[in-house]
Amino acid sequence: MTLRFNQPFVTGKELAYVCEAIETGRLAGDGPFTKRCAEWLEAHAGCRRALLTHSCTGALEMAAILAGVGPGDEVIMPSYTFVSTANAFVLRGAVPVFVDIRPDTLNMDETAVAAAVTERTRAIVPVHYAGVGCDMEPILEVAEQHRLTVIEDAAQGVMATWRERPLGTIGHLGCLSFHETKNIISGEGGALLVNHPELAERAEIIWEKGTNRRQFFRGQVDKYTWVDVGSSFLPSELVAAFLLAQLEEAEDITRRRMAVWDAYHQAFAGLEANGLLRRPIIPAHTRHNAHMYYLLLPDGATRDRVLADLNADGVRAVFHYVPLHDSPAGKQFGRVAGPLPHTENLAARLLRLPLWVGLSDHQVVHIRDRVERVLTG
Numbered sequence: 001m002t003l004r005f006n007q008p009f010v011t012g013k014e015l016a017y018v019c020e021a022i023e024t025g026r027l028a029g030d031g032p033f034t035k036r037c038a039e040w041l042e043a044h045a046g047c048r049r050a051l052l053t054h055s056c057t058g059a060l061e062m063a064a065i066l067a068g069v070g071p072g073d074e075v076i077m078p079s080y081t082f083v084s085t086a087n088a089f090v091l092r093g094a095v096p097v098f099v100d101i102r103p104d105t106l107n108m109d110e111t112a113v114a115a116a117v118t119e120r121t122r123a124i125v126p127v128h129y130a131g132v133g134c135d136m137e138p139i140l141e142v143a144e145q146h147r148l149t150v151i152e153d154a155a156q157g158v159m160a161t162w163r164e165r166p167l168g169t170i171g172h173l174g175c176l177s178f179h180e181t182k183n184i185i186s187g188e189g190g191a192l193l194v195n196h197p198e199l200a201e202r203a204e205i206i207w208e209k210g211t212n213r214r215q216f217f218r219g220q221v222d223k224y225t226w227v228d229v230g231s232s233f234l235p236s237e238l239v240a241a242f243l244l245a246q247l248e249e250a251e252d253i254t255r256r257r258m259a260v261w262d263a264y265h266q267a268f269a270g271l272e273a274n275g276l277l278r279r280p281i282i283p284a285h286t287r288h289n290a291h292m293y294y295l296l297l298p299d300g301a302t303r304d305r306v307l308a309d310l311n312a313d314g315v316r317a318v319f320h321y322v323p324l325h326d327s328p329a330g331k332q333f334g335r336v337a338g339p340l341p342h343t344e345n346l347a348a349r350l351l352r353l354p355l356w357v358g359l360s361d362h363q364v365v366h367i368r369d370r371v372e373r374v375l376t377g
């Protein structure tokens, strides 16, 4: 059997919307489809302003500018994350300060954040790993105490909540991804959610390449001119048209992914009960979005054996991430706030399984049986 790791799901309406964009002749950014996507996000996420971007990486870069992060400033984040979390701040000359993760959710250990704060700290970047919300309360408290900006890397968190609040809408700023490997997709794509009202106006200016173009079109200023730093962060209308079709089906997509996640969770319950592996843990006050199904094997060597066996069978299971503090660029640009034992231990033991809409119960059981054979054979 050959089972892809990811199989992008299309709703069927994407092509009609893309054709509509072509027919109306509006192809650049910030047109009718971009507005409809932003309205959808503002209505469903309840953020002050949603700005579509070409990627979550772009949204993080906008957030770094908005947070006023500059050379030598420090930004607290987990080491166990995708490179963009750190790169966005390194591009401003800032230093990522890596803290450890919690062994249950693999989210940044919120109790380690306070000790990582120095006089140079400007921002905290919690990453909602696997679409499972970080415990935001202590993070928000530390931020308030030291006047730090909280930027949620909610790349994996669309349609998930923490204490009923959508991920990406809890900190000052939130960043979503619509990359083809995420739940809701547009090939490449993302959004910056601006939750703090005072940041909304500047966010639009940075988004519009440092101009007041949006204010001009709203009639708030009589000249359209260069007023601040900025860059090209907008997706084209073709991308926004594709995305709108996905957003309109977001609940259905999430429900269907959840069915696959639940099937995995049930299938692996017995192996966990026998102490052969650990399944994901979802804390009580979070609603996840079935972004990812992973297993934690007893040690790195066992993980590698299971991975090799699945791949030999055509099942494209994968692992990630090389912890950033242990990467060449992470060593060059960042520093650690104390030892990171959970990060190192868990990264070596984690295995991600294929998860996409349409993966059958039969395929899930097949994967479980392969894993079981390696672990008990």
Ligand SMILES: *Cc1c(COP(=O)(O)O)cnc(C)c1O
Pocket (backbone or CB within 6 Å): 054, 055, 056, 057, 058, 081, 082, 084, 085, 127, 153, 155, 156, 176, 177, 178, 179, 188, 189, 190
């Ligand atoms: C996918 C991902 C990103 C980057 O998203 P892009 O849209 O590909 O730029 C950033 N952070 C995390 C945690 C991610 O999973």
